[in-house]
Amino acid sequence: MVTCTLVGAHDQTKAAPTSGESPGERLSSRHHSRPEDKEQVQSLFANPEVWRHTVFLVMYDENDGYFDHVVPPSPPAGTPEEFVDGQPIGLGNRVPLWVISPWSRGGWVNSQVFDHTSVLRFLERVTGVREPNISQWRRAVCGDLTSCFDFTRPDFSVPVLPDTRELVEHADAAMELPAVELPAPGAQVMPTQESGGTRPHRRLPYRPWADVAVDRATGKVTCTLANEGTAAFHFTVFPNTARPFAGTPFTVAQHSTAAYVWDAIRTGGRYDFTVHGADGFVCRFAGTVVGVGQDDIAVPRVTAVLESSDPDNASVELRLGNDGGTAVRLTLAPNDFGGTARTQLVGPREQVTLTWPTDDGRYDITITADGNTGFARRYAGTVHAAPDASAATAA
Numbered sequence: 001m002v003t004c005t006l007v008g009a010h011d012q013t014k015a016a017p018t019s020g021e022s023p024g025e026r027l028s029s030r031h032h033s034r035p036e037d038k039e040q041v042q043s044l045f046a047n048p049e050v051w052r053h054t055v056f057l058v059m060y061d062e063n064d065g066y067f068d069h070v071v072p073p074s075p076p077a078g079t080p081e082e083f084v085d086g087q088p089i090g091l092g093n094r095v096p097l098w099v100i101s102p103w104s105r106g107g108w109v110n111s112q113v114f115d116h117t118s119v120l121r122f123l124e125r126v127t128g129v130r131e132p133n134i135s136q137w138r139r140a141v142c143g144d145l146t147s148c149f150d151f152t153r154p155d156f157s158v159p160v161l162p163d164t165r166e167l168v169e170h171a172d173a174a175m176e177l178p179a180v181e182l183p184a185p186g187a188q189v190m191p192t193q194e195s196g197g198t199r200p201h202r203r204l205p206y207r208p209w210a211d212v213a214v215d216r217a218t219g220k221v222t223c224t225l226a227n228e229g230t231a232a233f234h235f236t237v238f239p240n241t242a243r244p245f246a247g248t249p250f251t252v253a254q255h256s257t258a259a260y261v262w263d264a265i266r267t268g269g270r271y272d273f274t275v276h277g278a279d280g281f282v283c284r285f286a287g288t289v290v291g292v293g294q295d296d297i298a299v300p301r302v303t304a305v306l307e308s309s310d311p312d313n314a315s316v317e318l319r320l321g322n323d324g325g326t327a328v329r330l331t332l333a334p335n336d337f338g339g340t341a342r343t344q345l346v347g348p349r350e351q352v353t354l355t356w357p358t359d360d361g362r363y364d365i366t367i368t369a370d371g372n373t374g375f376a377r378r379y380a381g382t383v384h385a386a387p388d389a390s391a392a393t394a395a
């Protein structure tokens with residue numbers, strides 16, 4: 001039997017307590033090195049039998065996120081139980097969640113979409129009692145936390161908590177530093193990722209894909225949003241030019257597709273939009289629609305296929321085509337992870353197939369064409385092995 005201890009970090013939108021901090025604040029704040037502030041976790045360790053049956057969850061509320069660059073899923077218009085006065089009620093900005101238990105040790109990262117109802121659904125799995133106030137859309141989009149665990153490989157030993165007093169001293173000293181001056185427009189530079197490698201990530205039920213087909217006769221660019229995973233996947237499409245910057249949400253059921261259509265006739269032949277999803281999934285499609293019969297120029301075409309569901313052997317098959325009458329030079333560049341930058345010349349009405357590697361299942365590549373058409377394709381995401389059902393079964 002698994003028992004749960006829940007600690008929610010203090011919601012700063014409510015009135016602050018007159019004395020002391022909430023349990024979540026004490027555990028997660030800069031003062032958490034004090035012995036009395038570790039009692040919540042250490043009390044579990046003090047009784048090995050309790051520790052053997054406990055999942056300890058520390059959840060932050062929205063104001064603890066400070067900043068996040070990931071746009072949360074939003075329900076499509078008309079989704080039952082997800083709108084109030086015409087406005088969607090979720091999801092909120094992404095915030096941290098700590099999962100502390102014998103079945104989640106090892107520094108694992110989980111990138112599945114969860115929200116506060118995920119905790120209720122985890123309790124459903126533990127207790128067998130169904131919560132009636134969770135919408136079907138939210139059940140489809142958000143997981144139930146079981147992918148955070150491997151119940152087949154527990155580690156019941158008691159970990160030693162680090163002494164964080166030195167880090168707290170640095171944090172306290174930083175509060176006395178002068179305010180940071182905002183850089184002049186155009187003077188900002190991309191920060192450098194700190195060293196330290198990567199953490200292992202849990203298997204997820206996701207296998208999203210997106211690609212486009214350009215109809216030169218009608219000027220329509222159709223993006224197919226595909227989900228070959230075992231859970232629903234939420235896509236958000238953002239225009240990068242011509243149209244107002246607003247996301248169009250698509251929730252795609254497992255083994256299903258949806259379509260987003262850009263009418264390039266309305267935008268002077270140009271198109272440029274980006275598809276975002278969970279777990280680092282990003283695709284960008286940009287270019288200019290060349291009309292039928294205009295064959296005296298290059299007309300680049302790129303499609304991609306994700307090969308294999310094994311992260312160790314997965315690759316992206318790139319089909320580089322040219323439907324025009326002159327050659328085109330395509331540049332393939334890795335934004336991160338595996339692959340080496342290269343160029344590929346594609347002759348008139350030719351197609352070349354290349355294989356792009358992944359790095360531990362991750363890939364991120366951009367293909368551009370010479371000339372002034374603005375042609376670009378980006379494919380980024382993660383390949384996961386099929387989830388192990390036995391590892392996610394609470395016993």
